[in-house]
Amino acid sequence: MSSENRTHQWAHGADMIVGQLEAQGVKQIFGIPGAKIDKVFDSLLDSTIRIIPVRHEANAAFMAAAVGRITGKAGVALVTSGPGCSNLITGMATANTEGDPLVAIGGAVKRADKAKLVHQSMDTVAMFNPVTKYAVEISSPDAISEVVSNAFRAAEQGRPGSAFISVPQDIADQPATGDILPASGVLQLGAAPDAAIDEVAKRIAAAQNPVFLLGLMASRQENISALHQLLEKSHIPITSTYQAAGAVNQQHFTRFAGRVGLFNNQAGDRLLRLADLIICIGYSPVEYEPAMWNTGEAKLVHIDVLPAYEERHYVPDIELVGDISATLSKLAARIEKPLVLSPRASEILIERRNQRELLSRRGAQLSQFAIHPLRIVRAMQDIVNNDVTLTVDMGSFHIWIARYLYSFRARQMMISNGQQTMGVSLPWAIGAWLVNPGRKVVSVSGDGGFLQSSMELETAVRLGANILHIIWVDNAYNMVAIQEEKKYQRLSGVNFGPVDFKAYAQAFGAAGFAVESTAELEPTLRAAMDIDGPAVVAIPVDYSDNPLLMSQLNLNQIL
Incomplete structure (x- = not known):
């Protein structure tokens, strides 16, 4: 199949679609075939x-989104018409909210059938x-290369997100004439204007309690070096959203107040209120x-590839x-001296550091069974080294x-706080492993979220993916439960029955483990990590301290 940039006669529009995908550098496509899109699947064989x-x-x-987040190049999903497309919506919305570049291609009925009552007809x-x-x-067949190329441009540029292409069956099946367009290079933006950077540098010099709030785009690989340079030059304390996990390295960790998200009660929130x-x-x-962290008393600076999306609680001054x-490098060059922390900021950071040390020293002493969340986190910290990628689902364990x-x-941990979608971690893990098959991936879910995508264990086994999936088991939608209990003092619709996850995993051909006592936790995790291929560990969890997550939790209350 030719992908040269010249006028070409294509036996089928599907061949041209695939040629354009090859030109975009696509290495794999995730999907399910069907009659309206099967010609594209057939063309992919060549x-x-x-x-x-x-x-x-x-x-x-989800898998394609993981490829996009880790590589910066859009992952691709390919599905058939009707419910094939409607089943995509949650994954597409999640990728768009999380800033993951993703292109999805969906089949559609023939153009002549658009106005008819035919099966699988939807205005996708x-x-x-x-x-x-x-x-x-x-x-039109004449538009194939332009539509596909622009979908990738939209998905990858600016703040990344998802793009969708509908392919009517007759477009895929019939001949096409046209050129393959070259893939777009990385869009080269300049730094922000010097005068604006100078003004921010002046405000930093005059501030008593400045704080960096890092978001998703700060954690992109191309921004990390400049970010670390700015942190080193300024000594300004830092907090981050969940999506920016990993952006702060060990050298600057003493000034990192931790991640903020969901409930407003963290050390990072306290720094933001002080700022x-x-x-x-x-x-x-x-x-x-922003309503969760912006008191309105601090001046706001917005640094991004796009102007701010303004709302009542987020109206930047600059x-x-x-x-x-480029902007961070220029700003760092204008920082004349490092910040001397105020006593209150120092107190917050010292307390945060003490909390980390307390968990490190005493987390393993939590001996109840089912197992306390902090004991599980402490054990996971031991296995999630720098060579491991971690994907995290949605639930109480997520907090x-x-x-x-x-x-x-940067980008070591995939974690969501946009759509807060359940079921993402296992498919994310498969996509992450395909990008770096030499790197172990650990994915984590609750028992509720796991069963929303656990059918992909078969996919992991078929691929031989080196994935360890950890399930925190409590037989309930517990994150919902703690919020219902706080609001209504009773629970509704959150409980479900048990599953033998060890047997379930083994039924798919994966290695299955069940932690049956607190003492078994660490050895079981190590044994599961040693498996070369898909493995599942089920860990009963004691969530009785979850209500503390909604208050100013000090680990001395637990440890």
Whole structure:
């Protein structure tokens, strides 16, 4: 199949679609075939692109999103018409909210059947418009390369997100004529204007309690070096959203107040309340609602590739819009001396450091069974070294991990706080492993979230993916439960029955483990980590201290 940039006669529009995907550098596609899109699947057999069949379309989107987040190049999902497309919506919305570049291609009925009552006919472009950056149907064979190319541009540029392409069956099946467009290079932005950078430097010099709030875009690999340079030059304390996990390395960790998100009661929140200047780097309000952290008393600086999305609680005084790395490098060069922390800021950071040390020293002493979340986090910290990638689902465990498990490599940890989607961690792990098959991936979920995508264990086994999936088991949707209990003093719709997860994993051909006493926790995790291939560990968890997550939790209350 030719992918040269010349006029070409294609036997099928599907061949041209695949040729354009090859030109974009696509290495694998996740999906499920069907009659309206099977010609594209057939054309893929003659290409360099690997087809990875999955067990549910939403999981195809999650896997592709993981590829996008780690590489910066859009991952690709391919599904059939009707419910094949509608099943994608959660995955597409999640990727768009989380800033993960993803292109999805969905089949559609023939153009002549659009106005008829035929099966699997849906207005998918209208469905995807609200949850993507770009949603277009290919209306003519002449438009194939342009639509596909622009979908990748939309997904990858600016703040990344998802893009959807609808392919009518006749477009895929019939001949096409056209050129393959070259893949776009990385868009080269300049730094923000010098005058604006100078003004921010002046405000930093005058501030008593400045704070950096890091968002998703701060953790992109191309921005990390400049970010660390700025942290080293300024000595300004830092907090981050969950999506920016790993952006702060060990050298600057004493000034890191931890991650903020969900409930407003963390050390980072206290720094933000104290601040007279908050410098938001690569942050979007979807990561952590500004009303939760902005008192209105601090001046705000917005540093990003896009202007701020303004709302009542997020109206920046200065915006530095442009290439983040170049802007941070220029700002660092204008910092004349490091910040001397105020006594109150020092107190917050020292207390945070003491809390980390307390967990490190005494977390393993929590001996109850079912097992306390902090004991599990402490044990996980021992296995999640710098060579391990960690993917985290949504649930009560998500809060314990986000607050108390640390990462020092950008994009080492995939964690959500946008759509807060359940079921993402296992498919994310499969996508992450495909990008770096030499690197172990640990994924974590609750028992509720696991069963929303656990069918992909078969996919992991088929691929031989080196993944350890840890399930925190409590037979309930516990994150919902703690909020219902606080609001209504009773529970509704949160309890479900037990599953033998060890047997369940083994039924798929994965290694299965069940922790049956507190003393078994660490040895079982180590044994599961030694498996070369998919493994599952089920850990009963005691969530009785969860209500403390909603208050000013001091670990002395527990440890």
